[in-house]
Amino acid sequence: MKNTADSSEKLFIKNFFEIIDRQLKVLKSRDVYANNHPKTQREIAHLSQLQNLLISFDNWNVHKSYDNIVANQESDILALREQIKALKSELKIATDLETTQFINIPKGGFLSLVDLIIQMEEVRLPSHKQLVFAEFQIVWVKMICKYFREDNKEIDFNRVRRYFPKERRNPGTRSSSIPTDQHLFEIKEIKRK
Structure with missing residues (x-):
């Protein structure tokens, strides 16, 4: 049977179910002490199985x-x-x-911000653990696109993505590095005495 809303299929299932249901009522009303009781029980079992199978095809709840x-x-x-x-x-x-507010980057400052974030990934605490860690680089892309604007305009997802490749050590051909003229700041550890 096809799983369709065809009314003839619905009518067929409805009529077939009613016939089985009527016959089950007849068989169940028979005397349990009659000679043909084992045969009646087998027929009840078979019709019950058929009824259960029919119910699985009943998309209209006619049963x-x-x-x-x-x-x-x-x-x-x-x-x-x-x-x-x-x-x-x-x-x-x-x-x-x-939030509906954003952190605005002045025009031309986008790559400097990206450079600072990349540098932050390399910064280590005195315990030698990374200061910031993201298992997947896409987190940085989403954060920048969601919370930052450049010159009050949305930052293109694909533009940000090329600076955060899946594998920083093996960036591939689709990624870009920050141009040297955009390396305006350097994050350094303060040496304490």
Whole structure:
């Protein structure tokens, strides 16, 4: 059977189900002490299996009573309301840190900022751990695009991405390095006595 909304298929399943249901009621009403009781039990088992198979093809719930359908729908609605409530709570938590303000970089300062971020990745604490660490370089790209603007304009994702290749040690041909004239600052460790 095809999984379609074809009314003839619905009608076929409805009629077939009613025939099986009627025959099951007849068989179950038979005397348990009759000589043909084992045969009746086998027929009940076979028809029950056929009925279960037919239910798996019933996309219209013709095998259910109106009350069962309404009860199932009310149960589904209650579950969906709970899911909506949970999702709204998650959304609120996720958007609490959102902002409409941005950090503005003056025109021409974008590559200097990128250079500083790249330098920060190399800075080590006295414990020799990195000061900042991102397992995936795309985090830096997303952070810059989301929270920074250059000359009050959005920064193109692909423009930022080429400065943060997946593998910094082996950048590949699609990445770019910061031009030397944009290396305006240097992050250095302060030597303490």
